[in-house]
Structure formats: structure tokens, C-alpha cells
Amino acid sequence: MTTGFWHQVRAVVDRDLLRERRSGDVLWITIPFGALALLLVPLAVGTDAELLREIGVGMYWVVVMLFGVLVAVGKASRETLPQQDASSLLGLDPAAGFIGRTASSTVLLLAFEVVVGIVAVGLYNIDVLGPGWLILTLSIAAIGLALLGTLTAAIVNSSSAGAALVPLLVAPLSVPLLLGATQAYDGLRYGHAILSWVLLMVAVVVVVAMIGVLAARPLQES
Amino acid sequence: MVTKPRNRWWPWAAIGCSIAVAFTLSMISPADSVQGDLVRIMYVHVPAAWLAYTAFIVTFAGSLWYLLTRSLKADRVAAASAEIGVFFTGLALALGMIWAKPTWGVWWTWDARLTLTAIMFFVYLGYLALRRTTDDPVARASRASVLGVLGAIQIPIVHFSVVWWRTLHQPPSIVRPDGPSIQDPMMLVALIVGVLAFTVVYVSLMVKRIELGHLDDQRRAAEQSPDRPVAGEAVTIPELGAKR
Numbered sequence: 366m367t368t369g370f371w372h373q374v375r376a377v378v379d380r381d382l383l384r385e386r387r388s389g390d391v392l393w394i395t396i397p398f399g400a401l402a403l404l405l406v407p408l409a410v411g412t413d414a415e416l417l418r419e420i421g422v423g424m425y426w427v428v429v430m431l432f433g434v435l436v437a438v439g440k441a442s443r444e445t446l447p448q449q450d451a452s453s454l455l456g457l458d459p460a461a462g463f464i465g466r467t468a469s470s471t472v473l474l475l476a477f478e479v480v481v482g483i484v485a486v487g488l489y490n491i492d493v494l495g496p497g498w499l500i501l502t503l504s505i506a507a508i509g510l511a512l513l514g515t516l517t518a519a520i521v522n523s524s525s526a527g528a529a530l531v532p533l534l535v536a537p538l539s540v541p542l543l544l545g546a547t548q549a550y551d552g553l554r555y556g557h558a559i560l561s562w563v564l565l566m567v568a569v570v571v572v573v574a575m576i577g578v579l580a581a582r583p584l585q586e587s
Numbered sequence: 588m589v590t591k592p593r594n595r596w597w598p599w600a601a602i603g604c605s606i607a608v609a610f611t612l613s614m615i616s617p618a619d620s621v622q623g624d625l626v627r628i629m630y631v632h633v634p635a636a637w638l639a640y641t642a643f644i645v646t647f648a649g650s651l652w653y654l655l656t657r658s659l660k661a662d663r664v665a666a667a668s669a670e671i672g673v674f675f676t677g678l679a680l681a682l683g684m685i686w687a688k689p690t691w692g693v694w695w696t697w698d699a700r701l702t703l704t705a706i707m708f709f710v711y712l713g714y715l716a717l718r719r720t721t722d723d724p725v726a727r728a729s730r731a732s733v734l735g736v737l738g739a740i741q742i743p744i745v746h747f748s749v750v751w752w753r754t755l756h757q758p759p760s761i762v763r764p765d766g767p768s769i770q771d772p773m774m775l776v777a778l779i780v781g782v783l784a785f786t787v788v789y790v791s792l793m794v795k796r797i798e799l800g801h802l803d804d805q806r807r808a809a810e811q812s813p814d815r816p817v818a819g820e821a822v823t824i825p826e827l828g829a830k831r
Contacts, residue, residue, distance in 0.1 A: 516737065520730045521717060530720065534713040537706045538737065541744060572740055580733040583654060587729030 370461050377457075377465025382472065391436050391473045399432040399481045403488055414490065421489025422550045428485075429478055429506065430543050434535045436477050437470040437514020449522075449585070459581035463515060467577070470511035478503050494553040498563070502549050505566045509542045510535075512573040519577075519584045541569045598791030605784035609634075609777075616777040628686045630777050634785035635679040636704075642672025642789065643711065643742055650735025653728055659804065660797075662728035665735050667796035669714050671789055676708045691755065699748040700756035707741045714738055724804050 368376070385391055406424050407417055452462060482503070485491055493499065517534045545566035552559035613630035649665030652658065683701065684694045695701065714734050721727045749758045809815065 516733070520733050521720065530713065530716055533709070533716065534734065537710045537713065538740070540703070540706050541740065569740060573737065576733065576737055580654065580736075583729050584733060587726040 370458055373457055373461035374465040374468065377462055378469045378472075381466060381469030385469075385473060390439060391477060395432055395435050395439070396477055396480050398435075399428050399477065400484045402428050402432065403481065403485055407488070417489045418491065421485055421491040423547055424489070425482060425485040425491070426506075426543055426546050428481060429546075430510065430539050431532075431536065432481075433474050433477060433507075433510045434514055434532050434539070436473050437511045438518045438531045438535065453585065459585040460578045462585075463519065463577050463581040467508070467511045467515045467574075470515055471507050474507040474511055475503065478507055492554070494550070498549065498553060498559060501563065502546050502566070505563065505570060506542050506546050509566060509570045509573065510539060512570060512577055513538050513542075516573060516577040516580070519581070522584070542566055545569075595794070598794055601787050602791050605787040609781045609784035612773075612777040612780050616773045617771060619774075622690065625686060625689060626774075628682050630781045632679055632682040632686060633778060634781040635675045635682065637782055638785045638789050639672050639675040639679055639707075640742060640746065641786075642668045642675060643707070643739065645793075646672060646711070646714070646735045647739035647742075650732035653732040654736070657725075657728075659724055659728055660801075662724075662732060663797050663800040663804075664793075665732065666715075666718060667793050667800060669711050669735070670796060671792050673708065673711045673715060675785075675789075676704065676711070680704060680708065696755055698755045699752040700745065700754055703741070703745045703748050707738075707745050710738045710741055722807060724807065 403424060406420075410416065410420070486493060513535050514531075517531050517538075521530050521534070545562045549559040549562040549566075551557070552562060609630065613627050616627075616630075618624050619626035645668035646665045649661050649663075649668060652661035653665065680701075687696065688694050714731060717734055718727055718731050721730075748754065749756055
């Protein structure tokens, strides 16, 4: 593989999306599972429509964060050791691999967010406020979660307890994203400024992206 | 070959002396006008929380040092500090809960500082769990160092949570732009001495843990050495025709 950096990124994205198209894991397993989780919440907390409307956005983001980990990590950790060795021998830049896997996870996470979001709006009667800000928040959360999932999958890759360990690592690290997303919606609802929350999410994305790109080679070599 | 551990007495002596001084000061300092004797928990809770931050900052620095130099010594520093930091975070959380029950009426409240501290605790528990997934020191150091850098994102968020959100947890009372909010000098001295005593504990535990980590790496290397004794080595082949 002697192509340029961005060609390599594109190749990784195409490969991951093709793999998803063939397996349909996100479309047929993770998205229905997320929708089911939203359906189960009212059975546990009661069917009071006002209460559900109040907690709906929070529940939506919790489902996105917890199930999004499955989307992000599932794509990134599916690469076996021989496949990784083949990629290295082909000359795939580890940073390009990281960005490519993150980009494909972002696409899948956005799809997950949109479908589960429509389910949440329907079930919990949530008001869709500030469409522009909403799209921005959803996009940043998807990128951030994809970065965290891809980086964590690379960290635990090939270790014996990897699959069990990833959710423990990603869930607490995704808290700034969860806070930013939920507080931004509350800001829109009560007419407060939300720029600081969006900036918090952007800061997390930038920091994790920098760490991921810089650590890609040492992680591959380990 | 595995070197014998050095039997240093000074870390234990330092821990004993500093804890004794801090305990005495916390006992002779006056009771709080509102909280009464409950305030004495703060002489352990606050130093434990400060040392937890310090420990995780050292983990961050050690991880960064490893990524830049690939020195296993740096990884040992990061790992030792994370272990001690998890202990101090757990101690701060437990003491905070014991203090909260009589003061706030609940063991736990969904306050930003409390919740984020608990999350930070889990981040570093994950760090320690990650270290246990492989025996290879280089692979372990490479993976853990990335997480050590990544986990540091939580530290400023936890620290500034009392500023960013309106919380039940009190804001900083010593490091403030307009000076400490603690009026009684004896209370302030007891708190500062408590922090110094815990710092001595931290440094002493670090020295012992780094030494232990070094010995552990030596043991693993000796186990994988080609000269290591193998099973059945003591069994000799009987000579044919030998007299019984």
C-alpha cells in the first residue's frame, strides 16, 4: 500500500463500512437493542407521561453512550492479529488506520443516534429544540465516542480480557461527552447559553484525537 | 538474577511519625462551631483527596515520560502512583460518605464533585485492570501509558466541578484567589500538616511500590530466561546395567 495518507484513511473507511454492510451488526442488532432499552425504561420507572418527557433526553443519551460503545468498539476490535500484521506489511500508517476506523465508527454511530433518537422522540414525547445545535451536538458526541471506542479497542487489543474491559474503560471516559450533550439540551430548553458545553465536548474530542493519532504507532508496535 | 529487596526502615518511620503528628494536631484543634467534632474527618478527607489528584497527575507524567522515552522505570512510576491514587480516592470517597450521613442526612447525593470523583475512581480502576491483562512488560507499559494520559482528562473536570456547577460540596477552601476561607489558624495548620503527612505517606509508598515493581519485572525476566531451571531437571537418566 503505497498510496497517500488520506487514501489509506478512505480505504479503511470503505473496508469497515463494507464489513458492516455484509454483517449488518449495527443495523440489525445494536439499533434494535438500543430501541428496546428505551422501551424498557418506562416499565421500570412508571408510565407517567410528564415524568418520561422530563427524563427522556437523559435516557436517550445514556442509551447512546452505553450502546454506542458497542458500535465503536465492535468495529475497531474485529480486526484479528493476522489482519493487523497484514495491514502493517502493506505499509498502512497506524495513524491513518486509527482515523479511518474512527471515521467509519462515526458514520455508524450517527446512524445509531438518528434512529434511536426518532424512537426516543416518539416514545417519550421529547421536544426537538434548536435543530442546528442538535445536529452539532449529535455529531460531536458521535465523533467523541468513536474516538474513545477506537482508541480503547487499540489499547486492549489482543489482550485476554479485552472485550470485558473495554466498556469499563470507555463508559467513565465518555462522561464529559454525556454531560456536555445533556447540559446543552437543558440550556436550549431553559434559554441558557450552551456554547460552553459544546466547547467542553469539542475539547474532549480534540484531546482524544491527538492522543489517538500520536499513540497509534506505539500501540501497534506493542 | 533477582536482586534481594532492600529492607529500608525509613519509609515506615516517616509514615509513623508524620501520621502521629497529623493525628495529634487534628485532635487538639478546636471543634467547628457548626459541625462540631465531625470536622476532624476533614483532616483526613481533604489530604486524601489532594493526594489522589497528585497521584493521578504523577501517573499522567509517568505515562507521558514512558511514551517519550520507552523507559520501563517511567511505567513503574505511573503504575505505582495509580495504585496509591486509587487507594486515596477510595479513602476520600468513604470518609466523605461517613461525613455526609450526619451532615447532609444521606450517605450519597448526586453532587457533581462526588459523582465525578467516583467516575475518576473507576477510570483508574480500569487502568489497573488493564495492567493485569498481559505479562509482557513492554506491551503492558505501552497500553497503560496511553490510558494514563487519556485518564488525566478527568482530573481538571473533577477539580473545577465545584466551580462549574452549583454543588452541595463546598468550593476550594485553601487554594483561593482571596486566601484561605478557614479562619481559625489552628484548623488551618492541622489541615496543612495533614496534607504534608499524607504526602510523606505517598512518597514512602511510592518508593516501596516502585522497588516492588522492579523486583517483579526481574522475576518475570528470570522466569523467561533460557537458563532457567526446567521441570524434571533433577531427574537423572538411570544407567543401563548399573548394579542395584
